[in-house]
Amino acid sequence: MTADPPAGYDGPSLDTLAADVDTGTAETLNVTAPFTGEAVGEVPACTPDNLRRAVERAREAQEPWAGRPVSERVAAVERFRSLVRERQADLLDLVQLESGKARLDAMEEVLDVQLTAGHYADKAPEYLAPERRTGVVPGLTRVREHRDPYGVAGFVTPWNYPLTLSVSDALPALLAGNAVVVKPAEATPYTALFAAELLREAGVPNELVQVVTGDGERLGPALVEAVDHVSFTGSTAVGREVAARAGRELTPVSLELGGKGPMVVRADAPLDRTVTGAVRGAFASAGQLCIAVERIYVHDSRYDDFCERLVGRTRALEVGTRFDYGPDVGSLVSERQLEKVATHVEEAVDAGATVLTGGRRRPDVAPFAYEPTVLTDVPDSASVACEETFGPVVTVEAVPDDDAAVERANDSTYGLHGTVWTDDTAAGRDVARRMDCGTVAVNDAHVAMWGSIDAPMGGRKESGIGRRHGDEGFEKYTQSQSVTVQGGHPIAPPPGVPNRLVAGGLSAYLRVMQRLGLR
Structure with missing residues (x-):
């Protein structure tokens, strides 16, 4: 009924x-x-x-x-x-x-x-x-x-x-x-x-x-x-x-x-804007998007400050189910999705991960609602570290430099979308080019990339084949069809001309065209 x-x-x-x-x-x-x-x-x-x-x-x-x-x-x-x-x-x-x-x-x-x-x-x-x-x-x-x-x-x-x-x-x-x-x-x-x-x-x-x-x-x-x-x-x-x-x-x-979106936070990243991007990247659509930020790698000199700000901004999010613009985060789509997200978090905690904020179901909001969650100290073997969670959960890890961040970002079977945050856009482009993802956004979570319809978007590795956009x-x-119209004599041996001479002529023609830069 x-x-x-x-x-x-x-x-x-x-x-x-x-x-x-x-x-x-x-x-x-x-x-x-x-x-x-x-x-x-x-x-x-x-x-x-x-x-x-x-x-x-x-x-x-x-x-x-x-x-x-x-x-x-x-x-x-x-x-x-x-x-x-x-x-x-x-x-x-x-x-x-x-x-x-x-x-x-x-x-x-x-x-x-x-x-x-x-x-x-x-x-x-x-x-x-x-x-x-x-x-x-x-x-x-x-x-x-x-x-x-x-x-x-x-x-x-x-x-x-x-x-x-x-x-x-x-x-x-x-x-x-x-x-x-x-x-x-x-x-x-x-x-x-x-x-x-x-x-x-x-x-x-x-x-x-x-x-x-x-x-x-x-x-x-x-x-x-x-x-x-x-x-x-x-x-x-x-x-x-x-x-x-x-x-x-x-x-x-x-x-x-699928995706397991990595986010790289360089030592020079402007933290206010970076945290804004992290919150949007991780918790838009309650994290149920394949280009979501699920893993954050932060330069160790900024790690404590970043985590403090991220936790504060995450706790301030309103989880709600109204048909207006009040709530920041809605519900998960189903009981099945809720169970998957909750299991990922519970397994990680059992393996030694720390919940900085969130980590709870919210039946007081909606039957499938789950709090936006930030985890750290997550073992590599935990499902939340390597499998697509597809929920409002993000992990944070300190790294010593860009090389380590890129190595960690690429240590995944997925390669859909990544993001880099920095005050040096030239360095950001360099880091982006080293990330094995089909798309990478510098100083934005995903909207700038997705909204740039003129550029192709799609995955590498186990994140897919083919592209949308562009x-x-x-x-x-x-499907293409090439129609060729040949003028003059067809490209075939003229009557009475030995094949040996035809082959020599064609070879000489190709050498001339190559010298002229036409072939």
Whole structure:
């Protein structure tokens, strides 16, 4: 039995959104509000057959969409951006309802979608314009590269950023001419359904964007087998399975996986700003983001002062579950996530770690709430030291110099995002370049990096393959075709000319071109 949304929720009707899922199945999944721990709605539990039919509908709509002028696709995405701005309050309420995050954290998602829509709407005509390439014989060989959509792009999205990860990556795919099928996380389906509704309102054809709700283990394999490109954001363990299945199908895949974000605090770091960054980096979205700061390495000359300030700022954070901008930190998403976070902390303490602040469940705030926590003296063998915690927990360790900090930062199977804090930006860039992460921010936690949509973002090592944002974030949804037009005689032996002379002529031609710097 479902309950009404918590007091303060004023977003879209959940029943209306669930009715948009096109399926004949009678099975349903409950959706729980982390603020209360109660089920507030239910969505269809689609079957693999339901998913395959959704892909077929999307495929039928894709060809006419790809045939439209790029300017029409751009106009639809720009209208969508305007609708996101107009319906901001509804989106904020819905993201908070499903994910349990604080309103400021939800606002990051709304702003991200607008930034992404604007960037790729502006860039799409440039990306899709045929591009001249250098031919083998200048003046005679003319080459153009064209970019075409794959067809149907499939997205398996997590619960921690239900708006950003269900629609921001889909926007460049749509602009490139693809159809889109989204399988949102079981915990956060309504946000994806509402985003699809806004896309339709903006002029995207009804069947072009399909949202299929249901169990990921049941639907994920069917999606990988049915679509033409797969984007997955989630754990490294599941990402391996997605990649293996996509490899068997020869389906292109992009994976953003786990992280264990290192933060390096140099001896010259301005501590007030640095602590502000540490608090935001560690506790935004209650630490439930793959680019969160989870490990802090502080120069030993600043360690005591840094820890004192960090503890003070952390204790001042308000943990709450209101639909307004008051609370700084919201709830974890589920009982399962709460247990994982609590277990990481308890195991570390049992192994000798010290809790500087936090370390407690907060059932007085919400059933899945956990205090922002700072740990030190953490053994390397503790899970919280080496595994992704994905909660409001950060460890702090003193290091003697930059070399030691970089060594510790790189001592991880993950390599998604890191951050460096310093008063010497040249030295900060040097440290950043030595960190084995796909992105590194100097003097900011993650927003400056994430908001710079023109730059690619993605992981190294076990943090994934492929990139979102930047040129790569668009081009990955296209396949190239090179068309070569040869003028004059084809590049082949002329009739009656011995092959030996042809080979000598071609070799001499290449030597001349190399001397001229043309090859």
